Amino acid sequence: TNPIFTGLPTTIFEVMSGLARETGAINLGQGFPDIDGPEEVRRAAAEAFLAGPNQYPPMMGLPVLRQAVAAINKRFYDLNIDWQTEVMVTSGATEALADAILGLVRPGDEVVLIEPLYDSYLPIVRQADGIPKPVRIAPPTWELDPQTLAAAFSDRTKAILINTPMNPSGKVFSRQELDLIASLCLKHDAVVISDEVYEHLVFDGGRHVSPMQLPGMRDRVVRIGSAGKTFSLTGWKVGYVTAAPALMEPIAKAHQFVTFTTPPALQTAVAHGLSLGNDYFDGFIAGLQAKRDRLSKGLSALGFSVLPSAGTYFIVTDTGPLGMDDDAEACLRMTREAGVAAVPVSAFYVSNPPKRFIRFCFSKRDEVLDEAVARLAAWI
Ligand code: PMP
Ligand code: GLN
16 A cells, blocks of 8 residues: 555645535635636637647647746746756646656655645655655744754755745745755755745735745756646646756656646647736736735734735634634634635644644635625624
């Protein structure tokens, strides 16, 4: 039997969405928008499906999308990327993360993980026989302690996996924190597996910085993006990896036996999306920032302490006005009794999680956010 995946619980996102479907609750749990992304991107997909070909595209992805990924790396981060050897298309960031970990981590290699962590990281590190080295950051500031981080690195460290902007905390890593991570990677000859699916969702005028931009890091970072998040098309599952050829080689070998390819029409359409002008990206950020503020204000008025969110689809609150000190129980009862689903932050830890924090997804229509707050007000 498989010692890693056998017996694992179903992911919290599927559990909460399932319960929301069953009970008719408003789903502020799993991170997905309730409107679809730009019509012109969907139209490009529809046209590509009809025009074809709908056969296996090249394993690394369609040239048009790999070129678009290289171009966006130049446009937003001033990175010069060779689309032929340094870009690969995957079926979502989830696949890219699995490919990167399976491709790079050998048995006994240590992988530094930052808690709270996205739920797919740990099982894949374990599946690769890697040794997870969790480093915890704590609310409300979610600051990375330099000593704790340095102590997690050793000569056996193969990689650190970071996620900025970060799910579930809404943290955007500071330049100092990224510099520290870079210096430790250089010292210990480690790589950064950099989950940047929320790269285009940094609020309040901030700018996303990729660890790949830092001095000495260009060829030490595996940069992972997702069209699902960037274009509000989470069901499409189109992701992309940018990495130097020596890193890409084993990652591509993993990809060839995990999915091999991704539907070509979706790749064509995502290439179109990545070529949209800055007004798309600016409007996307402004729209989500207003939703963050709307839900934060509504929940604060009910007595929740809402932690600051500098990016992503998410805000974290305490369980405050619910009067419960178990976040999982609070989320289950809130879904069943108030008709509002959210996700317990305790699901994002390796062990011994804090149990007083709840994640709400705000990428929903305004009337849905308002209705959720009204339902909570009536219930509390
Ligand atoms: N990483 C993080 C931090 C996420 O929140 C998600 C979920 N959207 C993913 C990876 C997976 O992205 P995708 O849907 O493209 O597989
Ligand atoms: N990334 C999404 C979230 O954090 C969930 C994606 C999934 O369910 N796999 O809610």
